[in-house]
Amino acid sequence: MSLSLKMKMKMKMSTGMQKWLVLFRKEWLEIVRSYRILWLPIAFAVLGASQPITSFFMPDILASAGNLPEGTVISIPAPTPPEALAGALSQFGAIGLLLVALSSMGAVSGERTSGTSAMILVKPVPFASFITAKWAALVLLASLSLAAGYGAAWYYTETLFGSVSWRDALPAVLLFALWMSFVGTLTLLFSALLRSAAAAAAAALATAAALSLSASSLPFEQSWNPGRLSALAAGRLVASAASPAGGQTAGDVWLTVAVTAIAMLAALFASARAVRRRPADA
Template sequence: MSNFSVLFQKEWRENVRNFKILWIPLVFILFGISEPLMNYYLPQILSTVGNMPEGTVLQFPELTPEQVVMSTISQYQFIGMLVVVLGFAGIVARERKNGTATLLYVRPIRYSSYVYSKLVIMCILVIGSVVLGLLANLFYTYVLFGTVDASLFLGFLGTYILWLLFVISIILFSSAAFSTGIASAVSLFLVLFVQIIDALIGKYWTIFPWKLPMYAGLILNDSIDMKPFIWSMSITLIAIVALLAGAIYFAKKNVSKSKI
């Protein structure tokens, strides 16, 4: 049996034991379902229990199906990414701290297989959970608000999956390079706070990996400018390769830091 297969089975069993295989998908599915339901029923809820003066008429903007999907993505971008960072920041660093890495490193394993096994399990859990959440969201959006164009949705989904892969690469690199606490701080800064910085002053640049969620929304609304989008995708792919190469390098370099 190959190094990768053995290591992947270890990662799978570990994530089954700590229930990440259950609660991470549930988080994204819950937000995927709740957003269209909340947007649809909120006016009725407020008019029923809001203690408004008699005769008050609440005016809410009519949301398009695309806007409902993007409101879900805004939830994923903050709460969802926070869950991902805190759930996986210790995926490499924690094994060095608790001594598990020592048991692995004394065996003839390839460090690339070690990192890739963690990459694959993170992709299955994170990307799979987001896709399930968006499919649930798409169903309720269709029932309550209308149809989203299938080809535009696939383009949107592919772009957002590339963003998720970028996030996963950042977390994996940080965990391989630093301790769990520092890896959490670095990942939170790069995944969440750089997004905030881009939202505040990002009008001064159009080519940036952190703009992929915005470009995904523009694809969904069929209003994308392809040139900066393609450049941003290209830079993101290069960054993913560099981050994974760095994760392999630091996984090997920090062997001496493993607890015995």
């Protein structure tokens, strides 16, 4: 409660930007208090580090599995350094996205039930600020976590397999960060639309999976599809991992990026509308 009192005092004489910063600070404080600032980066770091380690020891693991017929020769070509790093990205694309969605699934719906949103929104706060402050905190947390995970994956890849040029590694992680922010934004949107936090996480992940599946399996060109982003990211590292649609021109990639950014803006707009229509659960 002391937090809300502090906010009230600060908001008496403040401009829009200052209000937004107060809201952002409140979101960040909640991220710290719920220990998300701790477990999400650690989870990503462990995921990112274990992927290169596992692929490094894969031949030994298979050799000691022991249920192979006598005389079987296993020859798995050792992954190239970029392939090992791309493997970490695919880990982030599965378990990482799940954790991001779970960590922010109650962003709006939880505050509606607890009454926090009602307490904030009786003050002269624009609905858009309320949503964008949440969004910025969420994206910042996800980006920090991805940086921790990618850093760990890169370090272990360098040590075990060899170096990867930052010219490949940096664009790959930026594309992936955009995809992750997109999924985070979807979680925020569904959290504003649906009552149940679990349903919000499930809906966001299902949408992401559907986009990603259609990008990788449907035969026609889908430059507009944000679901292409994770494949594009991997394609920056390993040429063969690019989508089956063939060669990617730079313009193609920028189109996907632009469409994703617009979709994120639209999702934020829709979330703000949903909060305006139903600021709190009675």
